[in-house]
Amino acid sequence: MEEKYLVCEDSLEGIFTGIYDAYALREGHEHVHIQVGEEENLRLFATYVHIFPDPVKTEKVADTLKVRLGEHVYHSLCRAAASCYPDKGEAVYKTVVDALTAGSGSRVMENLRNPYVARCFELARFTANEAHYEIEFLRFQELANTKIARDGVLFARIGPKNNVIPFIMPHFADRLSIENFMVYDENRRLFGVHPAREEWYLVTAGDAFVLKDPAYSEKEESYQELFRAFHRTIGIRSRENRKLQRQMCAYRYQDYMVEFQQT
Amino acid sequence: MDVRIAPQMSVMDKLKILGDAAKYDVSCSSSGSFRKNDGQGIGNTVAAGLCHSFAADGRCVSLLKILFTNECIYDCRYCVNRCSNDVPRASFTPDEVCELTMEFYRRNYIEGLFLSSGILYSPNYTMELICETVHRLRTLHRFQGYIHVKAIPGADPILIQRAGYLADRMSVNLEMATAEGLRAVAPNKHRKNILKPMRQIQEGITENKNEITLYKHAPHFCEAGQSTQMVIGALPESDYQIMSVAESLYDKFSLKRVYYSAFVNVNEEKDLPALAGGPPLLREHRLYQADWLLRFYDFKVDELLTADRPNFNTAIDPKADWAVRHLECFPVEINRADYHLLLRIPGVGVKSARRIVAARRFGSLTFEDLKKIGVVLKRALYFITCNGRMMYPTKLEEQYIVRNLTYQNQMGRGEKLPFMTDGTTYRQMSLFDMAGFG
Numbered sequence: 001m002e003e004k005y006l007v008c009e010d011s012l013e014g015i016f017t018g019i020y021d022a023y024a025l026r027e028g029h030e031h032v033h034i035q036v037g038e039e040e041n042l043r044l045f046a047t048y049v050h051i052f053p054d055p056v057k058t059e060k061v062a063d064t065l066k067v068r069l070g071e072h073v074y075h076s077l078c079r080a081a082a083s084c085y086p087d088k089g090e091a092v093y094k095t096v097v098d099a100l101t102a103g104s105g106s107r108v109m110e111n112l113r114n115p116y117v118a119r120c121f122e123l124a125r126f127t128a129n130e131a132h133y134e135i136e137f138l139r140f141q142e143l144a145n146t147k148i149a150r151d152g153v154l155f156a157r158i159g160p161k162n163n164v165i166p167f168i169m170p171h172f173a174d175r176l177s178i179e180n181f182m183v184y185d186e187n188r189r190l191f192g193v194h195p196a197r198e199e200w201y202l203v204t205a206g207d208a209f210v211l212k213d214p215a216y217s218e219k220e221e222s223y224q225e226l227f228r229a230f231h232r233t234i235g236i237r238s239r240e241n242r243k244l245q246r247q248m249c250a251y252r253y254q255d256y257m258v259e260f261q262q263t
Numbered sequence: 264m265d266v267r268i269a270p271q272m273s274v275m276d277k278l279k280i281l282g283d284a285a286k287y288d289v290s291c292s293s294s295g296s297f298r299k300n301d302g303q304g305i306g307n308t309v310a311a312g313l314c315h316s317f318a319a320d321g322r323c324v325s326l327l328k329i330l331f332t333n334e335c336i337y338d339c340r341y342c343v344n345r346c347s348n349d350v351p352r353a354s355f356t357p358d359e360v361c362e363l364t365m366e367f368y369r370r371n372y373i374e375g376l377f378l379s380s381g382i383l384y385s386p387n388y389t390m391e392l393i394c395e396t397v398h399r400l401r402t403l404h405r406f407q408g409y410i411h412v413k414a415i416p417g418a419d420p421i422l423i424q425r426a427g428y429l430a431d432r433m434s435v436n437l438e439m440a441t442a443e444g445l446r447a448v449a450p451n452k453h454r455k456n457i458l459k460p461m462r463q464i465q466e467g468i469t470e471n472k473n474e475i476t477l478y479k480h481a482p483h484f485c486e487a488g489q490s491t492q493m494v495i496g497a498l499p500e501s502d503y504q505i506m507s508v509a510e511s512l513y514d515k516f517s518l519k520r521v522y523y524s525a526f527v528n529v530n531e532e533k534d535l536p537a538l539a540g541g542p543p544l545l546r547e548h549r550l551y552q553a554d555w556l557l558r559f560y561d562f563k564v565d566e567l568l569t570a571d572r573p574n575f576n577t578a579i580d581p582k583a584d585w586a587v588r589h590l591e592c593f594p595v596e597i598n599r600a601d602y603h604l605l606l607r608i609p610g611v612g613v614k615s616a617r618r619i620v621a622a623r624r625f626g627s628l629t630f631e632d633l634k635k636i637g638v639v640l641k642r643a644l645y646f647i648t649c650n651g652r653m654m655y656p657t658k659l660e661e662q663y664i665v666r667n668l669t670y671q672n673q674m675g676r677g678e679k680l681p682f683m684t685d686g687t688t689y690r691q692m693s694l695f696d697m698a699g700f701g
Contacts, residue, residue: 110621113628118635136313140370154369172371174300175307175408179369197302219366226278226363227372233282234328235318238527238541244321248314258372259316 001031003046008089010037012081013053015089019096020057029097036089069099070106076124082163083123091120130160131167137253144215154181157256165192173200224258231259272353280353284333284344285379289522293325293374293409295487296431304405313374326377327364331355331392335381339449341497343529344381357396365404375409390418397429416456423460427467432487435461440505444498464489465516488519496543497526497535501573506553506564523550549575556581559613560606578669583609586646587661593646598627610643630654
């Protein structure tokens with residue numbers, strides 16, 4: 001039988017719409033595949049169907065997954081769908097098939113014998129780990145009083161590989177509930193915005209948007225200096241171990257952390 | 264009381280002196296307590312804890328770890344802040360500590376505060392200062408993040424109780440594994456005085472648990488438990504002694520953690536070892552590995568060490584060492600063995616053991632599956648079978664397995680140590696030991 005590729009948009013909506021349409025085809029799942037983003041190398045003897053994200057279909061898929069598989073599995077699938085790897089669409093789709101059609105149900109993420117489930121598990125773990133690192137290593141800086149931003153707004157830049165902002169915002173929204181803050185993902189041009197004592201939301205920056213160096217508050221520099229000094233003194237010289245430091249906190253995070261900036 | 268004349272110090276100078284003075288305290292974890300924000304102030308705590316940075320020595324920086332003051336009336340020989348040392352002295356004020364904590368916390372630099380102190384005037388006076396600072400932080404600034412404070416041995420039980428209701432974790436340092444050792448290096452400290460607050464905190468926690476069962480909103484007392492630390496390598500104690508003390512602390516005092524701190528001779532004390540090769544980091548590492556075996560792998564100290572074999576093997580880790588001396592338990596069939604037996608296999612950790620138990624419900628596992636699950640096959644392969652088969656034909660023989668495990672170490676492909684070693688081996692290899700020459 002001919003292979004069929006459903007080409008979806010690179011987003012949770014795209015992948016869930018793809019899963020809906022794959023089931024709607026009623027052709028079994030062996031020869032149907034989901035591909036995220038644009039096709040690069042077209043295969044011979046395969047048909048390509050372009051799928052446009054549809055909020056209604058997305059909602060239906062999300063509800064079914066939550067009810068049939070539980071919140072836990074649903075969140076794992078969302079994390080996998082936020083991955084930076086292009087095979088995520090296929091992994092999430094075939095994991096859903098394993099759960100709903102092959103019958104592993106809410107235990108699907110434990111069925112690591114299935115290569116698609118194992119891949120989905122791996123992608124979800126990578127996103128979860130990176131989100132955890134960003135929660136630890138992200139640094140807020142206090143902005144100065146300007147027309148747009150009131151005094152005391154906290155701002156953080158991050159450059160993660162996966163789309164982690166939706167997974168780190170709930171943590172900070174709880175922790176800093178009385179603060180105004182935003183997190184900016186440079187690789188996706190995505191803002192997570194939290195006004196004090198309100199719900200947080202996402203804002204996508206347009207293509208023309210360029211982040212200018214914002215002005216920081218007066219005290220900001222002195223606290224950065226204090227923390228740098230603390231960070232220097234807390235290490236024990238006779239135990240110095242830069243390799244271990246690098247293992248625990250990779251250079252790609254250090255680039256965004258104030259204590260590793262030379263002044 | 265002697266009078267010290269010093270110019271007004273800036274917060275920066277104080278932070279440098281008092282951060283430097285606190286760095287030999289090992290504990291920096293922020294785990295064990297889970298609290299949501301109440302919408303009135305900033306902060307929450309996460310059960311697993313968060314490490315916000317890593318210092319040049321590779322240790323995590325989770326809490327703002329500072330001394331309240333490095334003035335001290337005691338003269339402990341291993342301590343940099345002892346009264347006979349001529350070092351710059353400084354003291355924070357409670358407000359300075361609060362401001363630093365709040366501003367660092369907002370910027371996500373730290374997970375909370377770790378407040379310890381030298382003994383200023385008397386244990387009671389010092390404990391009162393600590394309580395006052397933490398009280399201000401909790402009430403005036405409505406700080407809901409993690410707080411770890413030291414219980415000062417000899418302080419009034421009322422003060423320790425007060426601190427316990429404000430802090431997430433408390434700790435009293437045991438310093439030395441044996442009472443004689445402590446007497447030799449710390450003339451002003453007595454083991455009895457150290458164990459007393461430890462017992463008080465333990466009883467407080469138990470009592471508080473019962474209260475919370477009855478009254479849901481009762482205030483928490485040391486929600487994240489208590490910890491302690493021991494200095495390793497300053498005195499000739501054996502690993503067996505140290506681990507036995509740790510085990511009894513876990514069993515009898517219900518401690519959350521025991522920390523081991525490789526001795527650094529900061530005072531160049533002539534009666535304490537000079538340690539030319541740097542602090543005994545490998546020994547410290549082996550003790551931590553054994554500590555994990557006690558807490559998460561159901562091991563007992565007597566299984567790992569005995570009075571005739573009182574120290575850990577430096578060439579292989581304690582778990583592999585146990586396994587090669589108990590080959591009668593192996594090989595283990597991955598698809599049948601129960602969880603506790605899986606945990607005893609070198610190369611299988613808590614997570615992989617759980618995943619194996621969950622995944623084998625769906626069908627039998629192969630070596631390929633184990634790899635995906637996260638089992639370290641290069642260590643595990645000598646000890647396991649999948650569906651009755653071993654991965655490669657290997658001998659179930661102590662010398663053979665040890666040679667292979669340590670050979671991998673020498674090639675840099677074996678056990679990952681967190682620091683460089685000089686490649687010591689378990690047994691000198693000779694040509695006649697090689698497989699073909701037997």
